[in-house]
Amino acid sequence: MINVLLSAVLTALSMPGMLWGGLIWIALVPLFLELNRSNLVSGTLKSFLFGYIYLLLAHYWVFPVLSVNVPEVLNSFPPFVGGMTFFLMGLIMAVSFLGFGFIYSLYSKKFQDSLLLKSVFVATLYTIFEYLRGLGPLGFTGGRLSDALVDQKGLLQLSSLGGPLLLIFIVAFVNALIAARVGERRRGRPMFVVTLLLAIFVINGAVERFIPVVDFDPEYSKEIVAIQTNFPQSIKYNGSIQETLKVVEEALEEVPDGSIVVLPEATFMNDIRHNYVGKELIDICERKQIELFIGFPTFNEGTHNQIRVVSGDGFSSESYAKIKLTPFAEFLPWPRLFGVFGFLRFLDFFTPGNEYTVFTLNDQRIGTQICFDSYYSSISRGLTKNGSFILITSTNDGWFSFDSGLNYHLSKSVIRAVENRRFVLQVSNTGITALIDPYGRIIKSLPTAKEKNVDFLVSTFEYLPLAGQSFYTRHGDWLFYILLIVALIMIVFGGILF
Structure with missing residues (x-):
């Protein structure tokens, strides 16, 4: 049981915003060693206990x-x-x-005589169930092994080929290989482990040296102005709409004329299209010739957490509605089963969006996503496949008391940037607001509300519009289907062929 706890702690500490991502290369070794000597029932329960503890530790900032x-x-x-x-x-x-x-407990012993085959089987199995963990209305992709590689930029580039699943497979394979080698109890085990880990870090460092430097050619580069509001949640939910409008108006006055501007998710907590707030914003946009991305809920054309563009001509007819709603806070899954949790509702229960809307402004095509949408590769892929030249994550992270939560959320935008080879601009209430290049490097970021106690920050971000598509953007989670076939073959024919 100590091994299970050790793996849970090491895996949690390897997540973004925690201790060090390099721990992920050995984090699962104690777990695999423990499962190797467990029976079917205890192995199943120990695996669940590992997942339960490490996921809670990795998301302690939610508590x-x-x-x-x-x-x-x-x-x-x-x-x-x-x-x-x-x-x-x-x-x-x-x-x-x-x-x-x-x-694992049922079939892994079939391959105990082959270090390589067992490692492939374990990594295949782990990756398949990580994919399944993200499916359905309660699917969640926080705490994935791939997240630990956000600062290992060399290896992170593989996500443009196979997305998070490829990184998960590699990490799980290395851990399974080390566990299998340690379990053999032969001489030279420490040297094997040290050599393998050293090779991983050397390869990562070598690849990092060859990552291209982004050249901001003035002829092709574009600009977007981000407004980071620093509203406490008490103001957003319980304050007056006039107070919010006053801050937004002051911020917009600092925006250069003719700009494309982005505000965070749910800047206003009600539908502003037909009241004086909407009229004020339209007047400002007309006077300054700006186009403004702004988030607010709608209730009469479907209840959505959405983003629209405001210009001098009014509110855009097209909108992006948040696709991956937060369970219990934004929608109630299976009300007959979970109806008792209805009290967790934040503002209202929304209807999920179903379109990857890309806004065309002048000669730019801009894809927006909202809050935890950035946790899911499919949304950024959908926006990119629909022709977005840049991805924007509009979010309200004012709920988080710990910087770990802010850093973890930003890390998801970093990974999405590499997967799709796009610049990603995250604009957040209270921070972190930052621009990430297509290789996962943070080019520019703004101070958080804790670091700079002001009502808002306004800053211009320069980016290169990109139209190409990565292999992962085009083909998605192709690796899952290959691994599913591999797993079935190994389970059905393992005892015969191997």
């Missing part, structure tokens, strides 16, 4: 959101209920590890 921040702002449930909800959330996130532990 104060549910137990302190949301109860204080919304006053819809007591703090202890939010705390209990956090631990129940872990059960949902970790359910796929039951399947991994079950099949």
